[in-house]
């Protein structure tokens with residue numbers, strides 16, 4: 291879109307958002323956008339402006355807005371029966387659980403459904419504690435796991451922690467953040483010190499026997515931090531030596547997002563004991579999911595229940611998303627289009643010194659902005675400039691990173707190279723202003 295053609299209007303939705311929502315529910319952009327319509331890769335705001343959506347409501351609209359194949363499943367199920375509660379079996383929940391046992395790695399078999407990533411991670415941590423009889427968990431700095439007391443205690447960002455940790459026994463290991471190595475070393479001569487340090491973390495900050503090690507295969511909110519290839523093999527081995535179960539948080543990295551594989555952890559040649567996901571699993575219909583080996587799941591005692599867990603509509607949507615990823619070979623598309631996006635972003639890096647690092651996998655690509663490539667001082671204000679300019683040019687992007695200086699792109703799994711060109715053209719204009 292020609293930026294001069296952009297319409298503006300005073301948005302009632304934005305005005306009421308500011309007046310009636312918790313101020314902590316922050317919005318992107320100087321003039322927040324109120325979205326009223328979506329179709330495929332595009333969304334429209336309430337002034338009629340069209341945008342290429344390169345963030346998908348935080349990697350959640352995975353196969354396009356208002357996708358007829360997903361909506362058909364949702365509408366058909368809504369018209370049949372919309373809610374049952376987990377007290378009754380329903381065929382969508384059962385079929386989805388069976389399918390998930392088939393497509394997940396290793397011996398993962400039994401599922402528990404909820405409504406969000408927070409609940410999925412909570413369930414995983416609880417299951418690990420119950421299965422091991424231990425209480426301590428190792429998580430990563432720069433990680434994100436949600437908003438419950440347990441999840442907030444696990445979050446590795448002060449910016450997302452409004453209160454001190456309320457749950458004891460959570461320790462934070464160094465992130466495998468090569469661009470800003472916590473040990474000031476360089477890969478590969480570092481010997482993957484960040485992974486090796488988990489041994490000392492366990493020995494010095496826990497009882498020595500842990501319930502679990504929980505990590506995202508690529509740290510999402512942290513700014514798409516990609517670990518070195520050996521990281522997870524070393525980390526999982528250390529955790530298991532200390533009696534811990536390994537939890538892979540696939541809230542952002544699941545469903546083919548990293549290219550070729552269903553789940554991010556499969557890129558690292560290890561097999562978790564528990565896995566969680568949410569976001570892109572049902573293309574925007576609320577869902578949370580925890581899967582564990584039978585050995586772990588069977589040790590969850592007593593009764594447990596989530597009112598909306600396994601809801602027939604959300605599980606219908608998830609089944610339709612998985613079917614579409616399979617039918618259209620979207621894992622392969624993610625790899626092909628993701629590689630192309632990466633190539634184009636590397637070109638921008640050659641052109642603009644404000645780009646310190648380009649990283650990611652598949653259609654999960656981030657750009658870390660710095661004031662100076664030598665000092666690596668974060669440049670969050672440059673991100674804001676790029677945000678405003680790309681918006682003016684009809685493209686929506688995301689951000690992240692502890693310092694708010696990482697542009698995150700989470701294009702839809704069925705995006706095309708033309709979509710990439712449109713995104714890169716807008717970014718190019720944005721970086722030109724930095």
Ligand SMILES: Cc1ncc(COP(=O)(O)O)c(C=O)c1O
Nearest residue numbers: 406407408434435436510541568
């Ligand atoms: C890796 C990860 N885990 C958990 C969560 C929490 O998910 P939700 O916001 O659905 O509770 C998020 C949300 O961004 C996430 O990125």
